Amino acid sequence: GSVGILTAGTSDVPQAEEAALLCREMGCRVFTAYDVGVAGIHRLWEPLQYLVEEARVDVMIVAAGMDGALPSVVSGLVDVPVIGLPTSVGYGLGGGGEAAILSMLQTCAPGMAVVNIDNGIGAGAIAGLIANRVAAART
Numbered sequence: 578g579s580v581g582i583l584t585a586g587t588s589d590v591p592q593a594e595e596a597a598l599l600c601r602e603m604g605c606r607v608f609t610a611y612d613v614g615v616a617g618i619h620r621l622w623e624p625l626q627y628l629v630e631e632a633r634v635d636v637m638i639v640a641a642g643m644d645g646a647l648p649s650v651v652s653g654l655v656d657v658p659v660i661g662l663p664t665s666v667g668y669g670l671g672g673g674g675e676a677a678i679l680s681m682l683q684t685c686a687p688g689m690a691v692v693n694i695d696n697g698i699g700a701g702a703i704a705g706l707i708a709n710r711v712a713a714a715r716t
Contacts, residue, residue, distance in 0.1 A: 578708025579606045581634035583651065585614030585641035588666040593640045595697025603705035608632045615646045629655055635711040638700045642666025645677030652686035658707055661691040662700040
């Protein structure tokens with residue numbers, strides 16, 4: 578199967594790479610685009626178009642800290658499952674990933690599931706299972 582991984586910012590990359598590593602170990606093809614968050618949403622269009630239309634990913638992992646908005650935005654734009662990966666990036670009241678996970682859990686965007694804060698392994702495992710199941714059904 579094929580997995581697309583996006584990060585909102587560069588601070589989310591370690592957790593995304595953890596997920597990517599596990600997906601590759603599960604035999605998935607992994608396509609990544611980092612630092613495409615909603616603070617500069619124009620950065621999202623080209624990578625998202627590539628992942629959906631050219632790479633034709635089966636599932637996406639979207640990592641975000643701070644306000645955790647990117648996974649909901651992506652889920653509203655694509656027709657594949659999205660796994661929200663909240664990261665412990667943030668400060669103030671929502672620091673430590675609390676605001677990110679709460680935003681993701683409270684989303685009204687369809688087709689999105691959420692793993693715990695900084696759980697790249699969990700996100701990679703579920704994405705790998707989905708992607709490989711889709712690939713098996715295709716053949």
